[in-house]
Amino acid sequence: MNKIFWNGFCFVAVMIALVIYACANRGYPQGGEKDETPPKVIKEVPESYSTNFKGKYIDIYFDEYVQLKEINNKFVMSPPAKKKARVSLRGKYIRVTFQDTLLPETTYTLDFADAIVDNNEGNPLGFYRYVFSTGPKLDSMELAGQVIDMESQLPVLGAMVLFYENHADSAAMLELPNYVARTDSAGMFRVTNIKNTTYRILAIDDANRDNKFMPEEEKVGFIDSLVTTMAFPVVVYDTIRPDTVVLEGRRTKKGVELKVLTQDTIVRRDYTAFGPSNLFIPMFDEEKTQLYLVDGDRKERERLDFIFSIPAENRLSVRLRGLHLLEKEDQSDWFLEERSAGRDTIQLWIKDSLVYKIDSLTALVTYLRSDSLGKRELFTDTTRFYFKDKPEPKGRRKKDKDTIPEIKFMEVNVGVGGTADLNKGIRFDFDRPIHEDGFKNIHLFEKVDTIWEPADFTMKRDSLKIRRYELGTKWKPETEYKLVVDSMGIYSIYGLYNNKIEKTFKTKAEEDYGKIFVQVKNAQTPIIIQLYQGDKEVKVLEERWIEKDGKVMFDYLNEGKYMIRGILDRNGNKKWDTGNYLKGIQPEEIKYLPVEINLKKNFDVEQEFDASKTYKREDPSKKKNTENKDNRRNRSNR
Known part of the structure; x- marks a missing residue:
């Protein structure tokens, strides 16, 4: 009986404990609602918009503890000082200490943007601005506008806009501006409490944060004319x-x-x-003019590489020294030259085995380079080029003398898969220069019924890349082809042969493609119409140049989404030209058509491009955010 009573007592005790635990859990604090209230300014010492300021610092107090978020990137003091003001956090207040002497009779603006946030949830104070004057009055004029990247037509975030009372072009490189402002994510800027006068205005990306422009090193944009403030x-x-x-x-x-x-x-x-509050500044990278040799190296035993700072005529000449076989006036026959379109990258393939087998080569390298004044002069330097074969990995078992060595083949990349486009050839990329007489060992077959019949073709070398060739022929739609390269049929100038290549593929049907016709209207200059894909990273697929109003066609297009942009080619040189600040040249205008063309197979699309209209390009990042919201909304409605 006592045992039964004891068991019952324990059961009741356990149940009571569980009830008490459950009740206790029910009242456990969960942290409450999320704090979404931003901090508030409760006191400023001295108060904002004070005059006759003589102090060394200002204090700004808040109703709660705050943090400074990216203050070094967001805080702007205008006019700027040589020694930047220091912003320090002190619990519920911040202190701005001036480390340079303030100008007399001057109105200053301290712009914190959204860098002040509360300590718990990071709620921003908002775009907070503090104003004071070292004189008896406050200046009250304002200027505002937007900075756009001319090439992408997207807003520029974090650009510094400089305002100069000195109207000389050189002031931007030599002097601090009278006022500065920073652009927000929409590219918008606003400078307040400035003098009522006339300004020269430009925008820079200010990579070194000195509030001065470095030509060719920093992006720049400028307004063609001087700007005078006004009140109305x-x-x-x-x-x-x-x-x-x-x-x-x-x-x-x-x-x-x-x-x-x-x-x-x-x-x-x-x-x-x-x-004015509608100022527009197109920003751009200036064309670089400083020519110099960036790198001269020997990345492969048989090749010397030279990389220059810019695409330009560099008159590179390389003369080997210390080799009796090459001690002659004409040394043009010891290498094959391969270069990029602008000659900024040049590769010299050494033909003579007696030369490239030497680990250390000495050469006199002569080329054009810019001096301190920008003038290009011939410069000659003695350069050593080293190459040493990599040692075999440790632990590798030594092969017996009787073991047959592994055959090393020349690398060949053939650009064709299971299908081929009717308007394109087949590209061959070799890893070394080759002897073209091996092309007789390339065979192209066309399948007629069930029989492979030989097809005619041509092999054409690329005008710049000497290791690239294209096989061209008139393809028949929906036809099966076979490409065969005989084993050891093609060999490089260094004696390596190819392994056998055999690829079977089928050409597309005419109906697999679509066409886009672009009707150009109101053209005041020649226009380059470009067909592209991608949002922020634009990939230009094809382009057409048109001198005046008319129609251009893009054909043999696969099904997909395409976009169009037009370059107003002022000088008619069939390429986009950037601007130059000191020469007062604005970049050529690029207009993005805000229409996405969804092209289907066997369809033709006609699209109008009015060169007189102002097209506003949608920010791809905002477009992506909208698409993500729509996708989440669709998922929630399922």
């Missing part, structure tokens, strides 16, 4: 909450019935606006 009256009519007006009353059985009428109250507001 503005009248705005606002509609406020309706008033209730009693018009009449009449007696009924239930009492007096009132007829009422509500009418809006229109209020006139007069204020002063400052501007």
